[in-house]
Amino acid sequence: MSAREVTAKAKHLEMGLSDADVLEMYRYIVLARALDDRMWVLQRAGKAMFVISGPGHEGAQVGMMWPLDRKHDWFVPFYRSVAAVLVKGMSPAEILLSLLAKATDPSSGGRQMPAHYGHPRYKILSTSSPVGTQYPHAAGIAYAAKIRRTGEVVITSIGDGGTSQGDWHEALNFAAIHKVPCIFAVENNRYAISVPLNKQMAVPSIALRAQGYGMPGSSVDGNDVLECYRVTKEAYDRAKRGDGPTLIEFRVERLGSHSSDDQQERYRPKEEIEAARQRDPILTFGTYLRSVGLLDDAKDQQLRAEVQREIDEATDVAERAPDPDPATAARHVYYDPDPDNPVDPVWWRGDTDRRR
Amino acid sequence: MPEIRYLDALNQAHHEEFERDERVIVMGEDVGRKGGVFGVTMGLYEKFGEDRVIDTPLAESSIVGCAIGMAANGLLPIAEIQFADFIHPAFDQIVSEAARMRYRSNGAFGCPMVIRVPYGGSHGTALYHSQSVEAFYAHVPGLKVVAPYTPYDAKGMLKEAIRDPDPVLFLEHKRMYRIVKGEVPEGDYTVPIGPAVVRREGKDISVFAYGWMLHESLQAAQALAAEGIDVEVVDVRSLRPLDKETILGSVAKTNKALIVYEDNRFVGFGAELAALIAEEAFEDLDGPVTRLAGPDVPGIPFAKPLEQWFWITQEKIASAVRKLAHY
Ligand SMILES: Cc1ncc(C[n+]2csc(CCOP(=O)(O)OP(=O)(O)O)c2C)c(N)n1
Numbered sequence: 001m002s003a004r005e006v007t008a009k010a011k012h013l014e015m016g017l018s019d020a021d022v023l024e025m026y027r028y029i030v031l032a033r034a035l036d037d038r039m040w041v042l043q044r045a046g047k048a049m050f051v052i053s054g055p056g057h058e059g060a061q062v063g064m065m066w067p068l069d070r071k072h073d074w075f076v077p078f079y080r081s082v083a084a085v086l087v088k089g090m091s092p093a094e095i096l097l098s099l100l101a102k103a104t105d106p107s108s109g110g111r112q113m114p115a116h117y118g119h120p121r122y123k124i125l126s127t128s129s130p131v132g133t134q135y136p137h138a139a140g141i142a143y144a145a146k147i148r149r150t151g152e153v154v155i156t157s158i159g160d161g162g163t164s165q166g167d168w169h170e171a172l173n174f175a176a177i178h179k180v181p182c183i184f185a186v187e188n189n190r191y192a193i194s195v196p197l198n199k200q201m202a203v204p205s206i207a208l209r210a211q212g213y214g215m216p217g218s219s220v221d222g223n224d225v226l227e228c229y230r231v232t233k234e235a236y237d238r239a240k241r242g243d244g245p246t247l248i249e250f251r252v253e254r255l256g257s258h259s260s261d262d263q264q265e266r267y268r269p270k271e272e273i274e275a276a277r278q279r280d281p282i283l284t285f286g287t288y289l290r291s292v293g294l295l296d297d298a299k300d301q302q303l304r305a306e307v308q309r310e311i312d313e314a315t316d317v318a319e320r321a322p323d324p325d326p327a328t329a330a331r332h333v334y335y336d337p338d339p340d341n342p343v344d345p346v347w348w349r350g351d352t353d354r355r356r
Numbered sequence: 357m358p359e360i361r362y363l364d365a366l367n368q369a370h371h372e373e374f375e376r377d378e379r380v381i382v383m384g385e386d387v388g389r390k391g392g393v394f395g396v397t398m399g400l401y402e403k404f405g406e407d408r409v410i411d412t413p414l415a416e417s418s419i420v421g422c423a424i425g426m427a428a429n430g431l432l433p434i435a436e437i438q439f440a441d442f443i444h445p446a447f448d449q450i451v452s453e454a455a456r457m458r459y460r461s462n463g464a465f466g467c468p469m470v471i472r473v474p475y476g477g478s479h480g481t482a483l484y485h486s487q488s489v490e491a492f493y494a495h496v497p498g499l500k501v502v503a504p505y506t507p508y509d510a511k512g513m514l515k516e517a518i519r520d521p522d523p524v525l526f527l528e529h530k531r532m533y534r535i536v537k538g539e540v541p542e543g544d545y546t547v548p549i550g551p552a553v554v555r556r557e558g559k560d561i562s563v564f565a566y567g568w569m570l571h572e573s574l575q576a577a578q579a580l581a582a583e584g585i586d587v588e589v590v591d592v593r594s595l596r597p598l599d600k601e602t603i604l605g606s607v608a609k610t611n612k613a614l615i616v617y618e619d620n621r622f623v624g625f626g627a628e629l630a631a632l633i634a635e636e637a638f639e640d641l642d643g644p645v646t647r648l649a650g651p652d653v654p655g656i657p658f659a660k661p662l663e664q665w666f667w668i669t670q671e672k673i674a675s676a677v678r679k680l681a682h683y
Binding site: 049050101102103108109110111112113114116128129130131132161162164165166167192193194195199200201261262266267323324325326328329330333 | 385386388389390393411412413414415417418441442444445479480481482483484485651652653654655657658659660661662664665666
């Protein structure tokens, strides 16, 4: 082994990640991408009405979610959080059930558009469409965790455009005042649909804004999965120690159009789209794993074949699932307990232990 | 005269007003290079430049708030809210500021601006891309609220709204953009804000609607003609101010009133119409003032069977008309 390989290998081990950890992280990235590809195939085939997903964001998401305790900690997602919700515990089938708006979709029973994730069992808060509203929710969950001494840490995420909303700023302010255990992630892909970053803000880095609220802020290359992990782990440990929130900017690439209703070729230069593809986290992380001898062509192919099988099975499950019954459409406008519903109605009390 | 889409009529109005008056500007998310997510502002950025066609940060409160300031200082802003569902962060700016500016300054300041708002449900638009918000804003004195239906009205009323000295909330039902077509003259004309219009004459029953619900009501009326029910359809294209005369005149003629709106039934805009007719046309009525409106759930669900359950279709309208006509 050359000297370079030895230092490279030391990197994940030095961070306290095992070989098995990093291979598992890679598998999640590949899984999220394969799931993503499948969603677009289903959309083109006319089976899904709409897709919005996270190609290019997966490396940052897997890195940022890895420090969390998947059962105990909270995640407040946004529509690009495909890889993140997978790490948190959702299955590809559960995501496809919501894509196809099936009765058993755990996020909303088919009521919401796809990509509005939520899962009581995995402590993934239900999300809406208005950009920015999730940030105060995360601050509030973290505040409750603090005064109830649950030891939970909360992580939430958003895009660069979302940082323009008042809610975003108000949440950081509140969280810093109360030193709550919250990690505020921003996945900066430099676009909000077609609006570029220089029309969104005049600061050179989103991380700088942390200062204005009294918390640390970092900016990290979102295609460097290990760096994403390292920076989030520091924030996680801070939160656990009771030292308060952190803002982290993950600089990522949006590899596709904003959604299935958008054509990025209309407002984005070809060369830029091409260049983004070179920074794909599957490539960058794959290269790292190869450099430390954990991956080769044969292993990669085997892993991808397994992932493909998992996605095929998930697609079958989702396609076979029943549509929602219109007789249920007026339910759950108010508290409406259902003995057959696996979602525990005591959820609203935040009594998390009773749901285990 | 050329037949064009609702969308193109709005686009034409923008281009013509931009040419006519250099104080006119447009601002909103993706209105520039992309030309708007629905294409309403297409071509403006290329022709008039980024000073007048502003891709704003993703922040509705500041879209409206900054437009209020621009209006105070000599511009005529058109603020586009990408979807009605995302207007809520701007509620305070619209209700506390834009609507009250003139009254609170005893007439010293005004707020000549248009807030364009794509609203309503279309296929697969679900809880957060399908809301009807007219009741929130029609409630507020100081605002004008319109919801034109024909492409002719869309163009003429948008021009009128731009030239109006007060803030106008301009509602565009998303489903109409590409489906509704009609004759629109090239060049300048305006359609006044205020008057309602009878779109279809009839003698048995009056249906009151606006936006896409008007479209469905006209279809239903056509189908019912074959059954011998002669339906009058009134386009309530101006919600505030409201044209009492046309509405009451129609009830005086048919003696029956059905009000159709897509928003949730409870405290929806149709409740105001119902109250007006009940109070002022009581003697004319031969049946209960009736509302057909969206069910009272917090939004249109996404899954097709649930969405279908929510929608006010021409079939549902026809059966409500039959019931009331035979009362
Ligand atoms: C309050 C609000 N306004 C507008 C929209 C429409 N919209 C959906 S996503 C989006 C762009 C978001 O950009 P960004 O936050 O940078 O995240 P990205 O999609 O790039 O990951 C817009 C304008 C919305 N959902 N919510």
